[in-house]
Amino acid sequence: MNDKKQFHMDWPRSIPFIGMHVGIISLCFVDFSLTALLFGIGFYCIRMLAITGFYHRYFAHRAFKTSRWFQFVGACVGAASVQRGPLWWAAHHRHHHLHSDTESDVHSPTISGFWFSHMGWFMTKEHFDLKEERIRDFSKYPELMFITKYDTVVPALFFALCLAIGWSWQFLLPAAEGVWAMTVGQMIAYSFFASTVVLYHATFCVNSLLHLWGTRPYKTADTSRNNALISIIVFGEGWHNNHHHFQSSARNGFRWWEFDPTFWALKMLSWVGIVWDLKEVPPHIVHLTADAEVDKDEIASGDVQRKPPTVKTTEEETVTSEAL
Numbered sequence: 001m002n003d004k005k006q007f008h009m010d011w012p013r014s015i016p017f018i019g020m021h022v023g024i025i026s027l028c029f030v031d032f033s034l035t036a037l038l039f040g041i042g043f044y045c046i047r048m049l050a051i052t053g054f055y056h057r058y059f060a061h062r063a064f065k066t067s068r069w070f071q072f073v074g075a076c077v078g079a080a081s082v083q084r085g086p087l088w089w090a091a092h093h094r095h096h097h098l099h100s101d102t103e104s105d106v107h108s109p110t111i112s113g114f115w116f117s118h119m120g121w122f123m124t125k126e127h128f129d130l131k132e133e134r135i136r137d138f139s140k141y142p143e144l145m146f147i148t149k150y151d152t153v154v155p156a157l158f159f160a161l162c163l164a165i166g167w168s169w170q171f172l173l174p175a176a177e178g179v180w181a182m183t184v185g186q187m188i189a190y191s192f193f194a195s196t197v198v199l200y201h202a203t204f205c206v207n208s209l210l211h212l213w214g215t216r217p218y219k220t221a222d223t224s225r226n227n228a229l230i231s232i233i234v235f236g237e238g239w240h241n242n243h244h245h246f247q248s249s250a251r252n253g254f255r256w257w258e259f260d261p262t263f264w265a266l267k268m269l270s271w272v273g274i275v276w277d278l279k280e281v282p283p284h285i286v287h288l289t290a291d292a293e294v295d296k297d298e299i300a301s302g303d304v305q306r307k308p309p310t311v312k313t314t315e316e317e318t319v320t321s322e323a324l
């Protein structure tokens, strides 16, 4: 429909992202440590759940409700993933759903190529700014705006936490020997650099591979696909065709066998009242399968009928203030 857009890399502002990749070289300078590896895996799991449960299903799609304090907790843990602030992330994701696989999509592999959709788009000058008009329902919270505007604060605190754990382990736990020993350097190499970089590329697969590789049980106006393998590493987000078909649900795995630990975690939080009103998938939506292959040209033309957005960007009913 439009002429091909030109994007311009912003190398100076991309230094932190590139620096995280350079940082994993530190693994070559420390010995293997099982303890550091377990910390790295643990931080991967906690932060991935915050990205899938909060950045994506809560801030982008409002698939459940929670209190103001817990939305900030989810936002901070997600921000420790070093994927910029929650409102920047969610606003761009809403834009993706509105324009999937057209020239206006910020990360379509069928329009812009695999690498641009995977990690090129967010390093361009055109995509650093917050699309505030897409996220007005949350931009009224100053604490969320703060960690979105100053999106290095939480990553710096996460780095300090890794330093503190590593230092305490090395100097305050002299009894920790053998595989249980850990130095500051090992903690930083495994938990800050390696864990974060693996977390990056697992998350980015949703934007790149999940619009290229997998099945399409639903005929959506985009190239989204379901992929069970990717679902394992992104804790349920691999059911991306399901998700594009019915975006507002707290579960992406519509069927019992569709692995979706993010939903299970949200369900457990709902049992103790920390989150509530999880949006389910209506049965008639689940059973509506089409096994539909996609016409990329038709989608790229922008002529296909697109569902209206499932989130409102007004200021209505985001969180209930009495639950603070």
Ligand SMILES: [Zn+2]
Pocket (backbone or CB within 6 Å): 096, 100, 206, 207, 211, 224, 240, 244
């Ligand atoms: Zn998508």
Ligand SMILES: [Zn+2]
Pocket (backbone or CB within 6 Å): 056, 060, 061, 093, 097, 243, 247
């Ligand atoms: Zn989404």
